[in-house]
Amino acid sequence: MKRRVEFRNSQREIHQFRLRLAVGIGFVLVLLFTLTTRFFYLQVLKHSHFQTMAENNRISVVPTVPNRGLILDRNGVQLARNYSGYTLEITPSKVPDLNATLEEISRLVDVQPKDRKRFKKQLEESRNFESLVIRSQLSDEEVARFAAQSYRFPGVEIKARLFREYPLEEVTSHLIGYIGRINEADMARLNENDEVAANYRGSDHIGKVGLEQSYESELHGVSGIEQVEVDAGGRGVRTLSHVPPVAGDDLVLSIDAQLQQIADQAFGAYRGALVAIDPNNGEVLAFVSRPGYDPNLFIDGIDEDSWEELNNSPDVPLNNRALRGQYPPGSTIKPFMALAGLFYKKRTPADTISDPGYFTLSGSTHRYRDWKKEGHGVVDMFKSIVVSCDTYYYRLAVDLGIDNIHGFLSQFGFGSKTGVDLQGEQPGLLPSSEWKTKRYKQKWFAGDTVSVGIGQGYNLVTPMQLAYATAILANGGAGYRPHLVRALRHNGVEKPVAPELDVNVNIDPGHLDLVRRAMVAVTQPGGTAVVASLGAEYAIAGKTGTAQVIGIKQGEKYDADKLNERHRDHAWFIAFAPADKPKIALAVLVENGGHGGSVAAPIARSVFDYYLLGKTPKTVAAAAPPEEPGDAGEEHD
């Protein structure tokens, strides 16, 4: 009985157990089905999605930076070039303790305080995860020393890359400009255009000023794309595909490097600017602004000390005087005024005035003084240019009226940008009655016109502008827009930049001949710039000018010796040569140089001698700072 119960009991138990087991099996089948469904979902339905994700994981698109184009002078001399070298770079986000790392590194590699400062400045301005240069131009020995220890420095690496270099340093600084690290402002500008932004993905540098800036798109080239298979650590495993970069175009300039250097040296210790143009096609042959600066300092971020020095110097070396310096043209405007007088028939060449040494407007007692106190006596147009008679032009200006002056002179580019291929050009100022109403809400007075006649008053020009005006004059009225780049070169094939005829001023040949002859006489005995053509084998047509720095009160005498050097007048000289068939036209400005004939004219002469005769000056004419800027009134204008 008991056995039977137990037996039945165990039967019931087995039955119950098998039921439970069946439930368990059912559960297993359900879960297996769940897994199968999940796999089907992931591997079949969503396969392409995950396939893409896996590819994105695995493939990293690395831009390859194109080589930046070179900048060459007209004879192939390199003004901006690339060299390969090693830098030590730090990615701050990968370095746990930056200061400790820097300490450690400086034991292996020479790190100057200058380098540290520069690094700190970069750190403040940098984008995240960017690698920053701590030292550039490592020696082979330093490279070897660091490489042996590099395992100790995660996030620090030696990179071989191309560096930009400006071999002529400050001589071409204002012309070539420089490239610098891409900063946030640059980034924002690049990001305005997706295509441009993509092209700069691998680039660290961009042109900041000068030709490096204005020809940035040509110089930069097109980035290549490398598809690299990477592992989870981001290390490249192999290259899958590679679209090579297209190197930037080389710029072939119209600048003659030798001429540029001669012109630069000719300034000696003076500040100033010189622009020389081939009047026949607008090619700029020399473009000098002094003082310059070493553009190489800026490429990987300038250190603070150098920056302070440049930025706070009273000489303002960072100011591009040739392009942006605006000065009164002074008497250099007289040849153009003379042409205006002839054009509007307010004067004939033979008309004369009697110069008592001053000019007064009718109904006024105010005396507009001639630079020569006792006057020039009887003066016709020819003589007015040769001796630079102020009284003649005071009267002529009043007779022409401001709006005629504006109308005629604006044809020579006064008051507007020349459109040279550099950015940041200043337009100067050629006043008109309309301009004064707008600017000062005031009527134009006859008295305002008087000083405009001798290039003072409201007049302002840049050296670039005055050089262009001179070139137009030299070429008989046909003005080719000044340009620095003469050709773009790619793979050795040059694509020339065609000269662009900008204006064609209608000048009567007779008038032109008169003014030219007078300008030649300026550089002959009796003229204001005799030194310019002493012993010259060709004729130079020129005109001196003086830009006042401080006003002189009525009845006071300008005495250079008594003035602070920086308050002395700026000296101008414009010239072209050979006078009968001009090949070169230029404008020279010497800041605080006193008067144009003695300081500015010799600079022009050195430039002409080299350009026309291939003569290199033995000693540079104005090498010494001005001891005696005004040697009497003979040459003063």
Added chain:
Amino acid sequence: MIRQALWPRLQRRLTQYLDPVLLAGVGALLLIGLTVLYSASDGSWARVQSQLVNIAAALVVMWMVANVPLHYLMRIAVPLYVTGMVLLIGVALFGEISHGARRWLNLGFATIQPSELMKIAVPLMMAWYFEKHEATLTLKNYFVATLLLLAPVALIMRQPDLGTAILIFASGFFVLFLAGLSWRVLAALATLAVGSAPFLWNMLHDYQKHRILMLLDPTQDALGKGYHTIQGMIAVGSGGALGKGYFNGTQTHLDFLPERATDFIFAVYSEEFGFLGNLLLLGLYLFIVGRGFVITANASTAFTRLMAGSITLTFFTYTFVNMGMVSGILPVVGVPLPLVSYGGTSMVTLMLGIGMLMSIHTHKTLVQT
């Protein structure tokens, strides 16, 4: 004549307690495992050789266990369980911390992980308990058995080792379930669990909450906690229907998959052999589990039935939890893919279970006589 008879006798002696069906399934799985491991370790023989040693050891353990009649094992159930509990408490008090968890106990001559021992000891203890009270089962017995289960599980959760805790809880729960814990109690417990979920949620550690949230949306923390899940899903999904081919898995060979020789080895397999390969693998597991169910159904005593059922279902639990976490339907807990993942401990534990299944099957007749 004696010499001639020696070999067949030896052969019989070696194989008489093994189950060829189970052995075939296990062998196939081990081969697949080695193949995948070779790829997962980027063609390094060292890993494969080391795994071969693990397998050899595990096969020996399996063979020995298969040769022991299961009712002998009943005798060691209590001492084993007690030893395990003592060691677990020892871990809680003096255990060594590694990777933020206290799992190991240094005994002076060896460092052991007592939770691994409990994977066998817990179901053994519970099956023994139910066998002992087979004739007179009341609710009280289930209550005691539950306590026998929850005590070690709680200790292991505290270490913390969620993966092992889940597996041990599952193995014990299967014993309870198969022993006939009434549906009403199960339903009540389920209701209680769901009802207390909000309270349990609040009791969880932040990192545990984080893990659960990450499961719901792994992209929330793609480089942190969600990284494993996302990379696993990418590997599985990008494998497609037919797979990328052996040694061609980019997720695997470019280091994107974490722990690809151990817990995430299924992602490697899945990436290289695709959906079709997954079906094959699931088929193999179903084959082994199915054989386990056959053995369970034919087991002769309550103890062997419960043991066989628990071992089989736990084996499947390993599989499901591992594949589920790699494919992103379960949170990432440290559970290996049975017989495929690299590692000696789990290999031995699992093969010990297989050995028990074989023993249950092959010693059945002996017990009845």
